[in-house]
Amino acid sequence: MSQSARIVTAHWGDPGVITVDGYLAGGGYEGLRRALGMTPAEVIDELKASGLRGRGGAGFPTGVKWSFVPQNTGKPTYVVCNFDESEPGTYNNRELIEREPHQLLEGLAIAAYAVQSHTAFIYCRGEFLWPGTVLQRAIAEAYGKGFLGPDVLGSGYNLEVVLHRGAGAYICGEETALLSSLEGFRGQPRLRPPFPAVEGLYESPTLINNVETLCFVPHILRRGAAWFAAIGPEKSPGTKIFSISGKVERPGNYELPMGTPFRVLLEEHAGGVLGGRALKAWTPGGSSTPLLTAEHRDVELDFEAVQAAGSLLGTGAVMVMDETDCIVEATRRMLQFYAHESCGKCTPCREGTWWVSRVLARIENGYGRPQDLELLLDTADNMLFKAFCALADAAASPIQSSLRYFREEYERHVAEHRCPFTGIGPGAVEPERGPDETGSSGPEPSEPALVDLGEVLR
């Protein structure tokens, strides 16, 4: 893709765009200026016409989402930017902020104006210490230049932006969990309805958008909906940042038109599989999306085509495994992640992720039983669409897809009582992770009893 076809990463070659002056030099905040000259409804119509779909994973049309936020409710309206980027393999939000933070702030201000909100929060992943600092500085600059704060660009419109840092919990990327966390509670998902658009943060109307999504917004305002809608496939217009990692020559973020074939991303941009080895498996959108294989190398990367291939576009985070990688170990590692990150609220996710991760460890370590394969599939089935939120569905994805495409590899582990790739078998077993480690950094739950029970019963 030519330099000029890139949109949100177009200026990444220029280290100066980290500052407001650098950003302004490239036409920055022109989109906001134009938006403020329009009515909020016109801004929403513009977004609808562009066909932009959310880049956070679900792919919901952005303009439509904005139009769901009710007006004149008597309560404040909030905008929350989801910068809790934590999906394994995904790292485009971080780089968008580290390189050009004002692009997000401009998109955020436009979104806030469109839904007539005067307070916006950016929920920044806790571990992103440096990106958060970049953002904090950019917010201060934007206030200084009048792009944020009272009377934005002399329009009479006010907008406060608050950076809120998380503290280490993947689940807070789920929008209702994010709201719980932002309100100062444990980051557990909440019931919908009420939907956040109607009753979100502080029981008030709330618009939640992902960083990448908001970064497209200034460009759409600057260059018009028609320009954007003409890029890529009709149903998934625009570009998408694909984060490719794992066994490739040149891992990185590549902004490509929606619908670019995976083969093009892998071979033309990422330089092919590392060391020229054979492609074995890949995720199209982070570890939460079902694995695909070498036979899917021509799948076009957009919402519809990936779904037709049996997976999901997700965050566009492509993790590549080659012929030397053990699929059982890869699946085990992914399940370890979900067990660690399950919020604990609902039964299938809390128990399913932890128990499956241990069954997988047992198989990997050479203690698998023939019936374990059915047990895994059955457990995945008992988790899929049975949990409170999508985390358990995500955890079921690698189990089901790895067994779909690589069942014989599992069978070899069981039959040979060892991992065919590492040779690990009985005697080399890792200690099993207990729930205290799975759960949190909190104290081990074995504090002494408060009172001797015998005392009380006497």
Place this chain on the structure above:
Amino acid sequence: MAVLTPELREQAEAMKARYPAGRERSAILPLLYLVQSVEGSVTEDGLREVAEILGLRAAEVEAVATFYTMIRLRPTGVHVVNVCTNLSCALRGGHEVHTAAREAADLPPDAEVSKDGAVTVHEEECLGACDAAPVVQVDFANHDRVTPERARELVSALRRGEVPEPSRGVAPRDFRHASRILAGLEDPT
């Protein structure tokens, strides 16, 4: 026992004021970072003080604190070394880096803090920098494409009292300093 000085108590009030009136509970994570920046971890006293500042019961604060991995309720080293072993890093040698970091800290199997108290080594989930796998964070500053050898160097440097230069941005002086930045009180320059 009070964890926060009167000056920090004033800052705590300012942190509450970042959020709408009546919604000060939103400041719970920043406040936990604040007490962590003083204590190096969050103790029972710290939990109680946050509860008092927010008008909550201690259990409400502890429930939140135990939910998030970056709020450390156990004894913690001066520096925290997080090694990502999630898939993309594991494919690139993350487990070996983790093992090397633990060895350099002389950690027995069940320990996570080095005997000299200098470092905590922690196996971490995806840190969102998979292009630079394997990734290590020292006090939340990123170190890219870390080899087992480099991991040993990092840990040894920390144990000598040096703060290694990260791949991007500025390195906090230590875990307490990182917590202070996370509390939103300081721009590291």
Place this chain on the structure above:
Amino acid sequence: MSAPRSAVDTVTLTIDGKEVTVPAGTLIIRAAEQLGIQIPRFCDHPFLEPLGACRQCYVEIEGQRKLFTSCTTTVAPGMVVYTQNRSEPAHRAQVANLEFLLINHPLDCPICDRGGECPLQDQTMTFGPGESRYIEPKRTYEKPILLSAAVALDRERCVLCARCTRFCDEISGDRFIELFARGAGERVSIAAGEDFRSPFSGNTIQICPVGALTATSYRFVARPFDLSRADSVCSHCAAGCNVTVDLRRGEVVRVLARDNLDVNDAWLCDKGRFAHRFADAPDRLTTPLVRDRGLEPVSFDEALSTVASWCRDARVAFLTGGRLTDEDAYALSKLTRTVMGTNDLDHRRAFHGGVAEQLAAAVPMSVTYRDVERARTILVVGLDAEQELPILHLRIRKAARRGAKVFVVHPRRTRLHDVAEHVLVRPGQEASALARIHDAAGGDRIEDRIAAALAEAGEEAVVLAGPGLAEHPLAADVALGLAGRHGARFGLLSRRAGDRGALRAGVHPALLPGGRRVTDDAERGEVEAVWGPLPTEPGRTSMEILEAAAERQVDVLFLIGLDPLRDVPDAGLARRALQNARYAVVQSLELGELEPYADAFLPAAATFERDGHVTTWEGRSQRMRPVRGPQGLSRPDWEILAGLARAMGGDLGFGPIEELQEEMSGLLEPRGRPRRSTAWAGGGTPQWIEELTLFTYPLLVDEGRLSDRAAEVKAALEDPPFAEVHPEDAAKRGLEDGGPVRLRTGAGEAVVPVRVTEDVAQGAVFVPFNQPGLAANTLLAGRFTAAVEIERPAMVAVAVSDAAQVADTGAAADGGGG
């Protein structure tokens, strides 16, 4: 959300092929219940907000790809639902989920208190897997830990349904326990160093769907099939909670809340739940005694004829405690007037007087729990609801959660503090505060806002006047007048279980049954038509009776369910009265400290041994059936009184209890509103008083006899003695929080640790009424308030009890102590 909907929209849907019509917004699980279809559930509880955590209640909805949790999904018109009974996918999902719930469960049912009445066990036996398919080790925790002396937690058995933590969050507001950590490590926990110090903690045990939370008082005591069970009504206070009482070999071993949406919803306070052993106390007496040389056992007939002989042509007076049934009270009211020919009887310890009291006697149910729940504005005056009427406290919280504005006028900030605005007034000045609210004319003072909220809510406002108002003559009438001005509902709250019934029945020196005045010929005539001629002079109040007795003006002093040494706000007077009454007759469960004074003892049946009614603070009369028979020779009080009447040669006119009830119900028909109060007191300005005012009321768990042998709940909730002083008052006298304070009143003095707190009004000093180590009535002279001087004691003060050892650091130790 606060405005009740007048017309409820309904929705018709089909569940398992049966049509059902329910209000819009109903959850599927509730709609199914209406058809008698039970969908398995763990986290769902009808009184808690929907959560959707356990995932056990899946149902299939026609036309939907995924299954839905019926506890979080509301009905829609034309919806077609299939439960596990008709849907294979729903059934399969439930079986699968049960496997997850059992995956860590220790299966220690044989030693679990819950075994035999456990939803998890029941469902597993019904359709659960026979054995686990997993071989990994289960999650283990230390078993069990104590959350308080009353509540134990076994985290291995817990299914993390969050019922207990949601109860503490949504219902009681006592957020002592929470879910800690996350994922497989998530667990119920309490903050380090804290106890589960909530007077409602036991409810978490009852709603736990497994054996994770257990009562230390019941651990390993019984199996469900060992128990005999009966429904009853709790008589610890006037809340009237419906309970189920479990007995093992005739002994009460467990009390559980019984659902009644009109009264206690599904809740019970910890006193009601755990303080149930008083009737089996070692010093319970079940044989009549008459003093000869010592107190000698005699037959009931002999005891009654001896007592009757004392009463003939004698000056007789009756004092009662707070736990008589309505029938007992009625029998006493009639006996006193018709056989003894006097109006010297009283059940009160504090005296409202006035129209409000007469109204409460005449008209039951002027305010109900439901009225409180639906109210948009609630004004509570003179009541610490959590401590004095705990279940009303929960209902007020429920109303607040539904959007009601709640205000409390009281000398102490109560545990409604998080849902209510408090006006802290000096004790005795509640009436002036009410007058200021009455006279409010717009503005931004709290009084103005209360007035505006009352006016705005109109009939949906409730004014609740508590026992604290009795310290000011006619303060209750001022509250009544305020309610009347805004059209609000008014309730005069009684605290003890028997209070309202006794008032209704006329255990009162000036009021006959139904609030008819002794002095009003027409009103008295209505009673005389049934009872025959009655004395026309009002009798003496309880304090006047004691004074008369102390001055040898009483020949026979009856003490029915009352220990004046503990219960009356003047310990010295009570002692003199006992000494100087010619005869003291005690009719109770035990003698205790009254032993030296009693000339006769008539053993009464205990609360769970009686048939009859008790009346809630609302005026709701509830049938209390006996759970077991009277012990030994003990008898229900009304039977003893009827027997005494016969021994006197009289006749109360009823044989079986049904005859008594029929006669009583005729006289207790609601009588319409008496005329409006015109009483006014105090005007609008607070009177400034130089000295401090001591005030006291009993906390929930105290040294009252009904808490006897309730060691667990006492250890969990009872306070060591203390006095609360406002910081400014403390500063003036050099008092430090936690240090000692000497309290000196006209009646006596005491040294106790002081709590310096802004939660008490300036100028007020609070001590609990009947706490271990401090009998507050030694500081009182007939009222629950007293002028008090406080100072820092110069000497080392020891130890009113070993739990409350205090020492003045400034002084050298004085070996003997104070």
